[in-house]
Amino acid sequence: MLISVHGMKKDEEHGGSNPYQCSDKTSVLQEARVFNETPVNVKRSTHVLTKILYLLNQGETLGTKEATDVFFAMTKLFQSNDIILRRLVYLGIKELCSVAEDTIIVTSSLTKDMTGREDQYRASAIRALCRITDASMLQAVERYMKQAMVDRTSGVSSAALVSCRHIAQHSPDVVKRWVAEVQEAVHSDNVMVQYHGLGMLYQIRKSDKLAVTKMVSKLISSGMRSPYAICLLIRIVAKLIAEEESSAGERSHLMEFLESMLRHKSEMVVYEAANAVVALSAATTTTTTTTTSRDLVTAISVLQLFLSSPKPTLRFAAVRTLGKVAMTQPAAVTACNLDLENLLQDVNRSIATLAITTLLKTGSEGSIDRLMRSIAAFLNDISDEFKIVVVEALRSLALQYPRKQALLMGQLADMLRNEGGLAYKEAIASTIITIIEDNPDAKEKGLDHLCEFIEDCEHTTLAVRILHLLGKEGPRTSRPARYIRFIYNRVILENAAVRAAAVSVLARFGAQCPDLLPNILVLLQRCMLDTEDEVRDRSTYYHAVLSTRDPAIIARCILNPPMYSLSSLERALLSYLSSDTTKAFDASCVPAAPPPAASASLSSAASSITAAISGPEDVTSAVPALQQEKRSVSMHDKYAERLAAIPAFAGLGPLFKSSAPVELTESETEYVVRCVKHTFLGHIILQFDCTNTLNDQLLEDVSVVVEEDGSNWQILQTLPCASLPYSCPGTCYVLLAIPEDIMSTTGTFTACLKFQVRDCDPITGEPETEDGYGDDYTLEDIEISVSDHVSAAQRSNFAAAWEELGPGSELEDTFALTSLSSLAEAVTQVTNFLGMQPCDRSEKVPDGKNSHTLYLAGTYRGGQSVLVRAKLALSDGVAMQLTVRSTDPAVSEVIASAVG
CATH class of the missing domain: 1.25.40 (Serine Threonine Protein Phosphatase 5, Tetratricopeptide repeat)
Incomplete structure (x- = not known):
């Protein structure tokens, strides 16, 4: 007995166990047969129905047949007048009506409860009825809904108003006829009915700005008793002010209302008004000012009073709102710093956390x-x-x-x-x-x-990230030798993934610090005895590369290894193996891996894990970028496979680059055309994605005719689209041969859409005539620029890559970018124009600087590496000194002349 009492006491301390936790869907559905018993077993039916609702709310799903069977069995429980069971039935109807079939069968029972005398049934019946009512049934219940909205029982009236909000989503025209009843509810004495009524009235009128303005003016003048309704009215007023469609006088009137609400007797209303003023102030920092500094100071003063409130909810709301203000206007919150410091000892740690973060922004x-x-x-x-x-x-x-x-x-x-x-x-x-x-x-x-x-x-991932950072930044410090001990300790003490990453980092120190190279070689030789084959392979590889002491080989294999798109490399190798293998495989035709998304803080755990597997910078370092480049690579592969499947393009070789789509028409015109440029070694394919937006026309034999002013470009082939029905996209192609003269590989083409038109029935889409007539539609010009011949490339060590290319093919020129007004804008424009990848975080321009150096890396069509160093300075615009190095002097000349 003592044990039993002790056990009961222990259960009470832990709040008891969940009696439905072990419920199984199959067994519960079998238990649902109790609904068919006559007379109704109220106790068992209540228990089983509760189990069903519990399972549904835990995410359990019922099939259509299961839901229908339960639904129809549940309708038999209307025979019972037990209040608890009846309300569970209403909940069950709401949960199952979207899955079960023929739910309309309970309409009569719900209508009877809705219009009956039992108030505890009516509100729930209204909610359930509106869930199963569609547009065709609304006329049958419209009269009852109007009566319910003005019912003397507040719960019934609120239920009807809330249900109307749901009905308005699929039958807005019907609900608009109930405006008179909704307006009567807005003037109800009940606080919740007034709140729900205002919400419904705004829902009806929100598409008419003038009607909303009139409604707001009337309610401001007459006043409202419900604090909930006043909070909603404050939000509507704030939205009107933010949209700035009112006159200056109206905005002033609305701001006066918000300011007056800061003195309301309800704390909820005061906070809502203060929050609205603060939000408007933050939203207008970059637009026309609609709130004055006095309004903001008043709102912050109110929030400051809330900071010392005995109610935790008010303290939390106030400090959270002040934190938002501190992000845009920290000086405005400075007056609250003392009160915020007092909150650091608040028993509610959420409040204390918000207080310290706000102080850190305003201190x-x-x-x-x-x-x-x-x-x-x-x-x-x-x-x-x-x-x-x-x-x-x-x-x-x-x-x-x-x-x-x-x-x-x-x-x-x-x-x-x-x-x-x-x-x-x-x-x-x-x-x-x-x-x-x-x-x-x-x-x-x-x-x-x-x-x-x-x-x-x-944490393995974190250790690898820090090692990766050491490999990048450590060799550039004044005393790189002091980091070797920390790195080699990882080889001795850590797991295989960290050891492999540490070996790669040691190799980077050896590649960039000649004084440390002999010691690094000794450490790598010791790593060859590791129990993990990945560590042994890396140490052997890096030891062999560093032992050559050849700067070019070291830079190529360690500092800036080739980074190919793995899927493209695989396709090129398979193609090579299926052809003549007597010649060496040429990797220059394989496109480089797209640069990973910029992440200065190296916050991607996925890339960190992969770095542990493949090393920070080895030959397979395209792998860490796989997740980040997934979308780009898959799109490249999609284009490559699609073009290779067309016989006319099968012999063009691997796809080097595809441009982003360029719109050649406005989006609202009758024909929408966009162009994607696909660059190969000696050809460019223009892909035109066309859409016919006219439902009374069928376009046939659709093609795009392109012409160039000069004679350098040769149009080899045009592939038309056979048919272009309404709203069904189609594709045309034009194949261009790239001129042999590398200085003539850019140009501008005029484009015209040619097609045969057949009038058709707008409804069926069937042509009404057998013969069509010719027509054309002028498109925007197509420009092939230098960026279409260059793909962005990753260079983790720009200085090493720059020295590796050497000055042999260097070209330098100076330009004045008079149309640009900031260094950040110049960095963006130059990067986009050349189509290259910024290196060494040079895309970030420090604040307050008048000069900056941008480093760019890319690969020119054919596999030639290109590096650009652009020194930028503010001087009546932006002055730029551009230096280009490449493996081919002609490529350097193309890049340098393109900017001019």
């Missing part, structure tokens, strides 16, 4: 030291999710105050050594990396912190 440079001391004690009491929020705030603070980066980095290093999960540690590491990239002076200190961390790092 001055002088307050950072004090905030760091608060954070140190604060972090021990919050979860990793909240810690990540704090880390992100520290990242913003570090970028805002560069002189405090050393202090912030020290705080981050302490956080890195404390307990935490992978996501938390990744966030800290990414923040340190961001600081390193933003401030070169902080590089060595940041690397030291990361090296100390990997000594005790338990």
Whole structure:
């Protein structure tokens, strides 16, 4: 007995167990047979129906036949007048009506309950009835719905109004006839009915701006009693102000209403008004100002009062809203800093976290030291999710105050050594990396912190990421030798993935630091005895490459290995094996892998894991980018397979590059045409994707005729589209031979869509005539530029690649980009025009700088490597000194002359 009592007491402490947790769909459906018993077994039916609803809400799905059987069995429970069972039946109808068939059978029963005298049935019956009612049935229940909306029972009226919101989604015209009843509900004495009524009235009138404005003016003048309705009215008013379609006088009147709501007796209304004013202020920072500084100060003062409220919900709402203001206007929140600091000790850690992040956004440079001391004690009491929020705030603070980066980095290093999960540690590491990239002076200190961390790092992906960073940045520091110990410790102490990555990093140090090369060779020789074959293979490969001491070979095999598109490489190898293999395989025709998406903080865990497998920079380093380039590669393969399947294009060789689609017509014209340019070694295919938007025309024998002013380009073949029905896309092709003169490989073509028109029935689409008539449609000009002959290429070490090419094919010229007004704009324009990939994070222009150097890498059609160094300076526009190096002097000349 004592054991039993103890067990019961223990269950009570844990809140009891879930009696439906082990419910099985098959057994529950068998138990549903109890619904067919006569008389109705109320207790068992209630239990079984609860099980069914529990399973449905847990994500369990019923087949159409299962749902129909349960639905029809459940309708027999209408025989019982038990209130609990009847309300469960209503819930069951709502859950099953979208799956079961012939649910209309319960309409009469629901209508009877809806119009009956039992108020506890009526509201639920209305909700269930509106779920099974379609447009054809609305007329039968329209009269009842109108009566329900103005019913004396508030629950019935609210249920009808909410149900009308759902009906309006598929039958808006019917609901518009109920405006009189909805307006009566808006003036109800019940707070919820008034709220639901206003929501319904706005739903009906929201497409008519004038009607909404009149409605708002009337409600502002008459006043509303429901705080819920007033909150909704505030949101509608804020939307009208944000749309800026009202006159200045109307906007002033609406802003006066918001300002008056800041003094409302309901805290909910006051917060909603303050939040609306703050949101409008944030939205108008880049547009015409509709809120004044006085309005914002008043709203922030109200939120400041909420910060000291005894109610946690108000404190949380206030600090969250102030945090949003701090992102755009931190100076406006400075007055609340003292109250925010008091919240750091709040028992609700969500509030404390928001307070510290807001302080980090609004604090001055002088307050950072004090905030760091608060954070140190604060972090021990919050979860990793909240810690990540704090880390992100520290990242913003570090970028805002560069002189405090050393202090912030020290705080981050302490956080890195404390307990935490992978996501938390990744966030800290990414923040340190961001600081390193933003401030070169902080590089060595940041690397030291990361090296100390990997000594005790338990996360393979994070250790590999840090090793990868060491391989990129370590050799460029003043004392690279001090990092060798940390790297080689990973070879001794870590798992196979980390050991393999460490070997690749050692090779990069050996490739870039000649003084360390003899020691690196000794360490790599020791790694050849590793138990893991991947580690042995890497160390053997890198040892052999470094032993040559040939800078060109080292740069080619370690610093900037070839990065091919793996799918294209596989296709080229299969093609080579099926043909004459007496000649060596030429990899120059294989397109390079698309550059991975920019990620300065190396935050992709997937790429980190793959880097552990294939090494940071070895011959197969296209693998880490597979997930990031998945979409691009699949599109390239899709185009390649599609073109190879056309006999006229089968002998063109591998596809080098495909451009982004270029619109040749406006989107709303009768014929929509866009062009994709496919570049091969000696040819370009123009692919025209055409769509006929006229439902009374059938286009046949559709082709695109292109012409060029000069005679350098030769149009070899035109492939028409046989038929182009309404709204069914079709494709035409034009094959061009690229001129042999490399300086003549750009040009502009005029284009015209030619076709035969047959009039057809707009409904059936069947042609009404047997013979058509010829017609044409002028398209926009097509431009083939230098970027169509260049694909972006990855160069992890631009300096090494630049030296490898040498000055033999170097060309240099100076240009004045007078149409550009900023360095960032110049970087974007030059990069897009040349079609190359920025290297060494040179696409980022530091704030406040008047000069910048952009490094670009690419591969010219045929496999020639191209590197560009563009020195940019602000001077009546942007002045640019362009230097080009390539493996082919002619390619350098093409790139340099293209800019001019």
